[in-house]
Amino acid sequence: MQPELLAAAEAILFAxxxxxxxxxxxxxxxxSALETAALEGALAEKYARPDSGLKLLxxxxxxxLCTKPAFSxxxxxxxxxxxxxTLTQAALETLCVVAYRQxxxxxxxxxxxxxxxxxxVATLVAYxxxxxxxxRDTIGRPILYGTxxxxxxxxxxxSLEQLPEVENFSSLEGEERGQEER
Numbered sequence: 001m002q003p004e005l006l007a008a009a010e011a012i013l014f015a016x017x018x019x020x021x022x023x024x025x026x027x028x029x030x031x032s033a034l035e036t037a038a039l040e041g042a043l044a045e046k047y048a049r050p051d052s053g054l055k056l057l058x059x060x061x062x063x064x065l066c067t068k069p070a071f072s073x074x075x076x077x078x079x080x081x082x083x084x085x086t087l088t089q090a091a092l093e094t095l096c097v098v099a100y101r102q103x104x105x106x107x108x109x110x111x112x113x114x115x116x117x118x119x120x121v122a123t124l125v126a127y128x129x130x131x132x133x134x135x136r137d138t139i140g141r142p143i144l145y146g147t148x149x150x151x152x153x154x155x156x157x158x159s160l161e162q163l164p165e166v167e168n169f170s171s172l173e174g175e176e177r178g179q180e181e182r
Contacts, residue, residue, distance in 0.1 A: 001042040005029060009039055010065070019062035019149055058158045059149050066153075087123070094120035095129060099151065100166060103133050103144035121145065129154065 012028055013020060026036035040063060044056045053071050057064045067075050087095065094117045097109045109117050124130040125145075133146035152158065 001039060005031075005039065006042055006046065009043060013043075013056075013063060013065045016064075019057070019059045019064035019153075021062050023061075025063065057153065059152045060159045062149065064153075087127075088120070090115070090117065091120040091123050095124055095147075095151075098124070098130050098145050099147050099160070099163060102146040103136075104146075105136055105142040105144060107142060109145075 008029055009025060012025060022033075022036050022040065025031075025039070026033060029036075029039070031039060040056070040058075043063075046052065047054050047056045047065075053068055054065050055068050057066045090113075093113055094109055097112050098104055101108065101112070106117060106121055109121070121130070125132075128148055128150040130145045130151065131148050132143050134144045135141040136144055147160065152160075157163070
């Protein structure tokens with residue numbers, strides 16, 4: 001891979017700050033999809049070296065430069081970030097339902113959890129972990145929620161396919177169908 005091409009891609013990823021799609025990166029550098037894939041591989045190899053403080057993060061079909069976890073304490077000390085917010089048990093449970101059942105309405109989350117989840121949903125939206133992804137085509141047109149790129153980034157996932165398997169959802173679905181029939 002040409003050093004100038006790697007440097008240009010690095011500059012684009014650095015300047016964007018956020019994840020950029022492979023298509024956008026390829027278009028900016030006038031590369032084919034195959035050439036863009038090779039570029040991604042070369043960048044990943046470059047940042048995998050132990051003398052690099054950065055890593056190339058893949059979020060589905062998007063790329064982003066970020067710091068390696070080994071240097072997080074030094075970065076935090078240097079940037080003096082605001083105290084980290086932690087998620088409550090209710091928010092974590094709500095996030096799990098959204099992650100595994102998306103797109104999902106607030107009512108569906110409440111049915112699964114058995115409690116109201118207005119506050120948990122609002123918190124997750126405020127943290128950028130979930131977002132409105134549409135509206136269900138039913139009476140009242142309730143909002144559908146799904147996870148965000150920030151969710152993937154926060155949990156170190158490249159895509160939702162990397163979520164661990166959950167056996168209990170199949171039994172929950174059976175209970176849910178039984179309630180609907182009553």
